[in-house]
Amino acid sequence: xAGVIQSPRHLIKEKRETATLKCYPIPRHDxxxxxxxxxxxxxxxxISFYEKMQSDKGSIPDRFSAQQFSDxxxxxxxxxxxxxxxxxxxxxxxxxxEGARLYNEQFFGPGTRLTVL
Amino acid sequence: AQKVTxxxxxxxxxxxxxxxxxxxxxxxxTTYYLFWYKQPPSGELVFLIRRNxxxxxxxxxGRYSWNFQKSTSSFNFTITASQVVDSAVYFCALxxxxxxxxxxxxxxxxxxx
Numbered sequence: 001x002a003g004v005i006q007s008p009r010h011l012i013k014e015k016r017e018t019a020t021l022k023c024y025p026i027p028r029h030d031x032x033x034x035x036x037x038x039x040x041x042x043x044x045x046x047i048s049f050y051e052k053m054q055s056d057k058g059s060i061p062d063r064f065s066a067q068q069f070s071d072x073x074x075x076x077x078x079x080x081x082x083x084x085x086x087x088x089x090x091x092x093x094x095x096x097x098e099g100a101r102l103y104n105e106q107f108f109g110p111g112t113r114l115t116v117l
Numbered sequence: 118a119q120k121v122t123x124x125x126x127x128x129x130x131x132x133x134x135x136x137x138x139x140x141x142x143x144x145x146x147t148t149y150y151l152f153w154y155k156q157p158p159s160g161e162l163v164f165l166i167r168r169n170x171x172x173x174x175x176x177x178x179g180r181y182s183w184n185f186q187k188s189t190s191s192f193n194f195t196i197t198a199s200q201v202v203d204s205a206v207y208f209c210a211l212x213x214x215x216x217x218x219x220x221x222x223x224x225x226x227x228x229x230x
Contacts, residue, residue, distance in 0.1 A: 033217055042208060043162070045217035056216055088160055092218075106218065108154075108162040 002026055004093050004109035012115045013081050021076040021112045025093030031055070032074040033106060034066060035090040043090060049074060081116045088113050120144060121211050121221035129227045130199050138194045138224045140209030146170075151185065151192045152210040152218065162208075168192065199228045 005024040013019050025032050031050045035043040036059075045058035049068035060066070063081075068074045078085060092106040122141045130136045142151065153165040166176060168185050176183045180197045196203055206225045210218040 035218075042220040042222050043218070045219070048217055058217060090162060105167060106212075108164070110161050113160070 004091055004107055006089075006091050006109040006112050008112060009110065010113050010115075012117065014117055015081055015083060017081050017116075019078045019081060019114060021078070021089055021091075021114070023074045023076070023091030023093075023109060025072050025074070025091075026107055029093040029095050029107070030072055031094045032068055032072070033092040033094075034060075034074070034076050035092065037088040037090065037111075038084075039087070041087075046076070078114075083116050086114060086116045119221070120213075120219045121209050123207075123209055123221035123224050125224045126222070127225045127227070129229065132201060132228055132230050133198050134228075135195060135197050136199050136226065136228075138196075138207050138209075138226070140192045140194065140221060142190050142192065142209070142211045144190075144211060144213050146213045148213075150212040152212070153183065153192075153194050154208045154210065154220075155205045156208060156223070157205040165194075165207075196226075199226075201228050201230055204228045 004026055007022045011019055023032055033048040034046040036046055037043040046060040047066050048056040052068045064078050066074060066076045088111045090111045091109045094106045120143050124139055128136060149170045151168045155163040155165055166183055173185050173187055182195045184193045204227050206223045208223045209221045212218050
């Protein structure tokens with residue numbers, strides 16, 4: 001079965017550079033979630049999209065932005081990178097809609113490991 | 118405030134021992150979901166179980182079992198006859214009204230031969 005695809009899997013950037021992470025949800029999934037997991041930490045929710053509209057917002061820094069495109073893939077854009085942005089970034093997808101929210105099965109991608117030097 | 122508390126930061130057991138990972142959650146919602154995920158050293162999050170707030174039935178899947186008790190707001194996870202391959206970080210998570218997951222801090226389990 002198709003899973004959530006994230007690219008790239010590894011990314012190394014310098015401080016103050018920008019980075020773009022991509023997420024391709026499972027086919028027919030219309031909701032995407034982004035999570036950030038720092039070293040030795042638990043995953044923290046950043047932001048989510050349902051049907052290309054932002055649906056929920058967590059602890060996403062102002063330097064980060066995200067969007068969901070017409071084909072439902074999502075991109076997380078990170079600017080002015082800081083050392084503290086080094087983390088594993090997970091994308092998860094689910095089949096959305098109010099009824100589906102009650103069901104809420106989120107499927108996680110393998111993550112993108114971002115290292116900021 | 119932390120909505121999910123995993124009091125055990127690290128647990129070390131010898132292979133074939135049983136081990137229970139504790140999870141206590143906090144919510145005012147009547148509809149919510151509880152999850153357990155396994156994160157091996159390779160980093161991916163492996164889904165283990167989802168339980169909704171209306172289903173307090175305990176579940177067993179092979180060597181894994183889960184005990185959900187609303188009265189104590191707990192959702193504990195037991196591994197029977199642990200194996201070295203069970204070594205990982207285990208996260209308990211809460212989703213309120215179907216929104217984003219709130220993870221606990223995780224319990225690092227080390228199973229030695």
